[in-house]
Amino acid sequence: VKQVTVISGKGGTGKTSLVASLARLAAPLVTADCDVDAANLALLLPGLDGVHAPFYSGRQASIDPRLCQGCGLCQQACRFRAVAVEGAGPARLNPFACEGCGACVLVCPEQALELVEKLVGVWTVRPAETGPLVHAMLGVAQDNSGKLVSRVREEAARAARAEGLELVLIDGPPGIGCPVQAAVGGVDLVLAVTEPTSSGEHDLSRVLDLARQSRIPAAVVINKADLDPQARQRIESLAAEAGAPVLGRLPFDREVPLALARGELPLAVPAMAGRIERIWAAVQDLLVSDPGPAEAPAVVAGTSQIR
C-alpha cells in the first residue's frame, strides 16, 4: 500500500479540495482526513454514514461522590487546580484542567478517587464515493491529536488491506507540529500545497524541512500561482533547493469557490481539470519511480514540472 500525505503548513491553500480531486481521479482508494481538529474532507467526498468508535488516550481523575468526605486533601495536592471542595459538598473535578498525574488519588484517605481512561475523540470509517474514508474528531480542549492522527492512519491502512486497495491518500493537518509528524511518518511521498504569498513561502520552507528531516520525498503544487509571479518564482527556487519537483501550478479562478459552494470539486472547473489530472499523473510517476529520500540526487528539481 502506497501512502501520500498532502500538507500545506498553513490553512486556506486549497489543500483539501486538491486531495478530494486527486481522490476522485485515483479511486478506488482509501482517503484519510488527519486534520482531526477540523476534519472537512467528508464534505467534499459524499458517502453513507459509517462506523464510529471512541478514542481514549491518557487518564484523568474520577471522583466517587458517595465516598468523598470533603476533607480537601486532594485540592491541596493538585498542582493544576483541577479539583476543588466547596462548602460541605464532595470534591468536584474540572476535567479540562486535570492532567492525570494521580497525586489526588495517592492522598485521598477514602479511596474516593481513581484514574480512568480519558475519552478524547471519535474516529469514523465511512464508505465514500471514492472508497473508504477515515476521519476523526478530537474533543473540545483535548490534546493528543498526534495519537488520534496515528489511529486514523492505522484504520486507513487496515481498510486498504481489507479491501485490497493500493493507495492511501492522506489530508494532513496544518502546521509542522506533532499531528503533522504523525501524518507524514513513513509515507511514500509528501505533497506540499502552497500559494505565492509570504506566509505560503515561509510555511513551505518549514514543510520541506520536515520532509527532509523525515527522509521522505517531497513534491510541490502551487495554487493560485498567477497571483504573484515574483513570489511564485521564490517558491520555485525554494522547491528546487529542497529537491522537490513542482508538479503543477494552478491558476486563481473564481469558479473554484463557486464550484465548492455547489458541492462540486475543482475538477468540475474546466480551467482546472486538465491541470489536476496532470498533477495526479506526476504523483503516480513519482510513486512508481520510488525516488527515495528527499536529499537523494535521484529527485532533480524541475524534472516533473508541468505547465
Ligand code: SF4
Ligand atoms: S481527598 Fe478524597 S475524601 Fe478528601 S475531598 Fe478529595 S476526594 Fe474527597
Ligand code: SF4
Ligand atoms: S489527577 Fe492530578 S491533575 Fe488531575 S485532579 Fe488529580 S492531582 Fe489534579
